[in-house]
Amino acid sequence: MKYSCPKCEFGLVIQKTFNKKFMITCSECGLQDIVDYAKNIDEVYLEFLARFDQGQTPDKKELNSQLKEEGIVRDKKEIEEMIGDNSPDPITKDILFSKKDYISLYKIIKAPEPEFGLSIDEMGLDDGIIQYLSKKNIAKFYKFQEDSILDIISGSNVIITAPTASGKTEAFAIPIIQKISKDSKSGTILAVFVYPTKALSRDQLPKIQEIAKSAGLSAAVFDGDTKQKERSEILDNPPHIVVTNFDVIHHHLMYRTRFASALSTVQYLIVDEAHVYSGIFGSNVHYIIKRLKRICKKIQFVAASATLDNAKEFCEQLFGEKMQLISGTGKKGETDFVMIFPSLRSQRALTIDLLEKLVTKKHKTMVFSNSHLNSELVAMQAKKKKIDIRVHRAGLMANYRNFVEKSFKEDRIMSISCTPTLELGIDVGNVDGVISSTIPVNRLMQRIGRAARKGQNGFAFLALGNDPISQYYKNHPDNYFEDVEKTYIDPKNPYVEEFHVLAMACDKPIVKHELSEHSEVIQRHIDQGRLILQENRYVPNYDSIKETINEYSIRGIGKSIDIFYNDKKIGERVLPMALEELHESAIYFLAGTRYKVKEFDYPQKQYAKLVSIPRDYPYYTKALTEEWPTIETVYEKRRAFGIEVFFCKLHIQKQVYGYVNIELGQEVTQGQKVLLDKPLEYDFITKGIVIHVPKPISQMESSENAEYVEASGYHATEHIIIEGSNMVTGGVSQDLGGISLGTSGLIFIYDGAIGGNGASKALYDRLEKAFERSLSIVKECPCNNESGCPRCTFSYRCGNNNEFLHKKASQEILQKINDGEITDVTEPTEGDKPLV
Structure with a gap:
């Protein structure tokens, strides 16, 4: 059916609104109307025609009032009040007044003017360093740089927090190099600079080498990509400074290599991008630092x-040392910031529209997505608009990522669609605009820090999505800046502790009575034959531990599945996510191209073979999964309001049993579920919380299918608590999984990392706030659907395709929790269906 305007016969645009209504617009004569939800657009059009014939379509004033009342767009006056005395760029102004979206917030982000300190020749620095700074046109230090340099030279352990591109590298590299130059010994490694990725190490090496060379010192990268010839040269004639990562330090210490021996002379450990070492990765790094201390005499950190809000607390836990905090600012341009809620279109449509506006005006732009799939979909749909864009994400081959970085830096491409791989400080040159999906404010500011680094005006857009968090921030934008992500580690993670005590014995035999704080773990290793007592020292039984030390990952990730196309490796994906994305017949996105999985070999050979599909193929796939939890050990228990909560060790069994096809652009399921001939299975031990929530009795009594309402209410509650937890625990929901067990009322929320990562513990400690936020999310969502919607009960991580959800039952449950109803954790009911 052609949808023609009854007034002028021009074509109509029919858009679904965020609150499940339809907006009809004629761009020719200006006729507009809002029609209530119907099952298909034909019904919407017929309803609109009936309203027009009866003279019920609103005039412009009535429509604007309705749009404002329903939270679809803001009126002109509200936008003008937001702008105030500011003068937004014409691009920003066009977006603010477009009436295509709901503008949640507009502000100008202006860094405070940096405070200057002493001039470079007043600091007692080496003449060569002063000459280096003069060549860089640096005459004075910022005050935070001055403080850092003086404190580091005096021997303090220091934490430096300052914005991206503010001069942090000079603040720590200059004093370390100054100290080494006064006590340098050729052939001795004195300082280790650690970066979280190999790419960032190599990006920062030239600057470190240049400063080192000015003082007569040497620096080199030693990591997994260092060629054998270069390794031999480094080991035969060690540089004063080594740039590496914790993966390399861990491996070489444990296998007692020549590099491990060379590290024994280290006096300084510098850790940049410290916020990365959160969760399971940070817990491992804590122990690697502890192991490094065992083989070195004394280290300054x-x-x-x-982006570290709780910098002192976090770093003192990470390093196990008292630290001194120094904070600073740097010079950069003003940035127009807009928080936008896509009330009349999808988040991806909004993102591509913003990107097109910036790129058309020759503004280089980075688009940050929170998943591999979204980064690929943004690039694919942007290319249809003739936008010059490339994908940059983990899982792509390193040479391809390097090509994308270089092309962007050299202005050969105008935009990058990326995941958090480019949040870190890799130099990609001049950036004017940043568009980001919803993330905690710390990480948003890290992303925004990419823009306007050369002093030009910048653009930063937070494109909210169709999810509970976005709905909440749409209505409470100021809260966004208060919900700061807390970095966290769990040094008492038993899985991590057990492994690293074993690794310590591999690094260097453990003297009897050494490491008394780990005596129970040592005894357990002895009892199980993994450690042997020889001459009052504990040494590893390599026959018993070989498999353990070879397979352990300090980043809390499983093995990778290699991805092949035409017999050539083109990427990789870690387990268990690979099971969901690379099962047989899955549609897989890689570097902006879609493929179909022809063959998936797991668990034996662990590879996937891809084949091409037509460019106009209309679907991609989403896996269907099931999970089953078992409580192994209860560590702690308490009550949150009246709800009994267990913090415990859990055994999780996961299964991918099928998939559904999703239509590109429409983002709706098409056709029936497809079941795999042989389900894929994966299981692991982790930590998590268990609660038994109240029954939604009122909703059950008013329904003909009480069992369905009950189970669906529990499942929806599990979704909302996990999403709601993001705001009060600082973004941990991405590290959590969840299971509601049928009609038992039992909800399990667990750490996604093997052994645990501290995320569920953060939720355990703040559960009351998570319950309060969860109730706000479901109460404030305007949808009238029984199952809810993407802004309240749905979750993009749902393994049940967002089926078995009941909004009102969940609201009743959360209200009872917040009112203090008392429940106790019970045993699972046999036959309960797990909903994830």
Whole structure:
């Protein structure tokens, strides 16, 4: 059916609104109307025609009032009040007044003017360093740089927090190099600079080498990509400074290599991008630092980060040392910031529209997505608009990522669609605009820090999505800046502790009575034959531990599945996510191209073979999964309001049993579920919380299918608590999984990492706030659907395709929790269906 305007016969645009209504617009004569939800657009059009014939379509004033009342768009006056005395760029102004979206917030982000300190020749620095700074046109230090340099030279352990591109590298590299130059010994490694990725190490090496060379010192990268010839040269004639990562330090210490021996002379450990070492990765790094201390006489520690809210507390836990905090600012241009809620279109449509506006005006732009799939979909749909864009994400081959970085830096492409791989400080040159999906504010500021680094005006857009968090921030934008992500580690993670005590014995035999704080773990290793007592020292039984030390991952990730196309490796994906994305017949996105999985070999050979599909193929796939939890050990228990909560060790069994096809652009399921001939299975031990929530009795009594309402209410509640937890625990929901067990009322929320990562513990400690936020999310969502919607009960991580959800039952459950109803954790009911 052609949808023609009854007034002028021009074509109509029919858009679904965020609150499940339809907006009809004629761009020719200006006729507009809002029609209530119907099952298909034909019904919407017929309803609109009936309203027009009866003279019920609103005039412009009535429509604007309705749009404002329903939270679809803001009126002109509200936008003008937001702008105030500011003068937004014409691009920003066009977006603010477009009436295509709901503008949640507009502000100008202006960094405070940096405070200057002493001039470079007043600091007692080496003449060569002064000459280096003069060549860089640096005459004075910022005050935070001055403080950092003096404190590091005096021997303090220091944390430096300052924005991206504010001069942090100079603040820690200059004093370390100054100290080494006064006590340098050729052939001795004195300082280790650690970065979280190999790419960032190599990006920062030239600057470190240049400063080192000015003082007569040497620096080199030693990591997994260092060629054998270069390794031999480094080991035969060690540089004063080594740039590496914790993966390399861990491996070489444990296998007692020549590099491990060379590390025994280290006096300074510098850790940049310290905020990365959160969760399971940070818990492992804590122990690697502890192991490094065992083989070195004395180490001075320096940490740096642009985004660490609880910097002192976190770094003292990470390093196990008292630290001194120094904060600073740097010079950069003003940035127009807009928080936008896509009330009349999808988040991806909004993102591509913003990107097109910036790129058309020759503004280089980075688009940050929170998943591999979204980064690929943004690039694919942007290319249809003739936008010059490339994908940059983990899982792509390193040479391809390097090509994308270089092309963007050299202005050969105008935009990048990326995941958090480019949040870190890799130099990609001049950036004017940043568009980001919803993330905690710390990480948003890290992303925004990419823009306007050369002093030009910048653009930063937070494109909210169709999810509970976005709905909440649409209505409470000021809260966004208060919900700061807390970095966290769990040094008492038993899985991590057990492994690293074993690794310590591999690094260097453990003297009897050494490491008394780990005596129970040591005894357990002895009892199980993994450690042997020889001459009052504990040494590893390599026959018993070989498999353990070879397979352990400090980043809390499983093995990778290699991805092949035409017999050539083109990427990789870690387990268990690979099971969901690379099962047989899955549609897989890689570097902006879609493929179909022809063959998936797991668990034996662990590879996937891809084949091409037509460019106009209309679907991609989403896996269907099931999970089953078992409580192994209860560590702690308490009550949150009246709800009994267990914090415990859990055994999780996961299964991918099928998939559905999703239509590109429409983002709706098409056709029936497809079941795999042989389900894929994966299981692991982790930590998590268990609660038994109240029954939604009122909703059950008013329904003909009480069992369905009950189970669906529990499942929806599990979704909302996990999403709601993001705001009060600082973005941990991405590290959590969840299971509601049928009609038992039992909800399990667990750490996604093997052994645990501290995320569920953060939720356990703040559960009351998560319950309060969860109730706000479901109460404030305007949808009238029984199952809810993407802004309240749906979750993009749902393994049940967002089926078995009941909004009102969940609201009743959360209201009872917040009112203090008392429940106790019970045993699972046999036959309960797990909903994830």
